[in-house]
Amino acid sequence: MKIDFNGKILEIEQNISLEEFINSKKLDPSKIIVEYNTIIIDKNKWASVILKESDSLVVLSFVGGG
Amino acid sequence: MYIMNDFEKELLKFWGEEKLSRIQRVRVGIAGAGGLGSNCALFLVRSGFRNFKIYDFDKLAYSNLNRQFYFYDQVGEYKVDALKVNLLRINPDLNLEIFRDEITYDNVSGIFKDCDIVIEAFDKAECKKMLAETYMRSGKLYITATGLAGWGDSDEIHIRKITETFFMVGDFSSESSPDNPPFAPRVNIAAAKEADIALEWTLKNKF
Numbered sequence: 001m002k003i004d005f006n007g008k009i010l011e012i013e014q015n016i017s018l019e020e021f022i023n024s025k026k027l028d029p030s031k032i033i034v035e036y037n038t039i040i041i042d043k044n045k046w047a048s049v050i051l052k053e054s055d056s057l058v059v060l061s062f063v064g065g066g
Numbered sequence: 067m068y069i070m071n072d073f074e075k076e077l078l079k080f081w082g083e084e085k086l087s088r089i090q091r092v093r094v095g096i097a098g099a100g101g102l103g104s105n106c107a108l109f110l111v112r113s114g115f116r117n118f119k120i121y122d123f124d125k126l127a128y129s130n131l132n133r134q135f136y137f138y139d140q141v142g143e144y145k146v147d148a149l150k151v152n153l154l155r156i157n158p159d160l161n162l163e164i165f166r167d168e169i170t171y172d173n174v175s176g177i178f179k180d181c182d183i184v185i186e187a188f189d190k191a192e193c194k195k196m197l198a199e200t201y202m203r204s205g206k207l208y209i210t211a212t213g214l215a216g217w218g219d220s221d222e223i224h225i226r227k228i229t230e231t232f233f234m235v236g237d238f239s240s241e242s243s244p245d246n247p248p249f250a251p252r253v254n255i256a257a258a259k260e261a262d263i264a265l266e267w268t269l270k271n272k273f
Contacts (some may be wrong), residue, residue: 031191033189033198042201060234062194065215065242066102066253 004056012051019046023057035061071159077114085269086114092268093117095181095195097169099145100124101253102211102260103187104135104152109261111153117161117269118153119181122146123168133250169193174200183264186210187257189242202232207267211235214256215242216249223255225263235259 002009018036022029024060029043036049037057051057070078078086094115096103099122108118122145126136130145140148146164153160169177169188175194178184184201186209188194192213194210201208213236222237235256244246 017238021182022082028126028147031195033116033202040203044104060161062191062210062212063215063236063239063241064189064191064194065213065240066098066100066189066211 001051001053003051003054006058016051017047018049018051018057019043019053021051021057022046022059027061029061031062033062034058068159071157074114074159081114088263089114089268090116091176092183092264093119093181095178095184096124096186096187097178097190097193098128098187098189099134099149099150100187100189100216101248101250102132102257103185104145104149105148105254105257106185106187107153107258108135108156110264111160113265114263115264116157116159119163119165119178120149121167121177122149122161123166124243126201132250133253146267147227158248162211166254169197171196178206181206183207183267185260185264187230187260190240202228205231207231207233209235209260209263210234211256211260213237213240214248215240216246216251217252220255221260223237223252225259231267233263235263 001012003012034041037056094110096107099120124145126141126143126145126148130139135152136148136189144166146166149163150164184206186194186197194212212234226234228234
């Protein structure tokens with residue numbers, strides 16, 4: 001199935017949770033914001049969200065320095 | 067109408083009355099007075115902004131002088147105290163509120179309530195995340211920076227517009243570390259882009 005990930009269409013497997021998807025991208029949960037269909041989802045809820053066809057996911061990553 | 071100082075009279079010649087009064091009505095909140103915050107504030111003051119709330123709990127160290135808008139004889143002072151002195155030397159009539167407080171999950175949502183623009187100028191990625199979660203959907207203009215350490219490839223530092231009121235600046239990858247510390251040129255490019263986004267947005271919107 002297809003989802004929109006940071007503005008690009010991505011083919012992923014069925015029945016994947018948001019947590020599994022984030023882990024597969026090797027992103028550090030303490031330094032990212034995840035917007036699922038334009039709503040920010042806290043990391044303690046990622047496991048309970050199962051991705052569906054046409055979902056929109058925006059992941060904002062932060063790196064240190066300032 | 068208050069009485070303008072001589073610098074503001076010159077700003078008036080650059081901007082004209084309508085634009086300058088817009089710039090002078092806006093209140094800018096800056097989270098952090100390090101490399102990004104001190105320089106971004108500097109650029110905004112030079113552009114005509116008058117109203118600021120600036121937070122930083124840290125004291126100035128010699129290591130900060132490689133990129134932050136401070137001077138040798140200010141080392142040991144609270145950054146916000148030193149920044150106030152430095153900014154007032156450019157425009158002595160700023161309405162500048164400074165706070166020696168750490169921004170945490172306990173106070174983050176309240177501190178910039180009365181600001182039109184919030185600028186993230188932290189060092190740590192976790193703090194950048196915290197501020198973005200709070201202000202990226204607040205309706206205020208929110209500007210954050212990520213990826214500015216090191217040197218070279220400075221055209222990689224660019225602006226990503228996430229929404230009408232949420233902008234990210236940086237190369238999105240150059241993380242600060244002992245092997246790749248932040249230096250003045252790239253930090254200033256990011257700080258200047260943050261300031262320019264604030265300026266453009268202020269001139270486009272009605273206040």
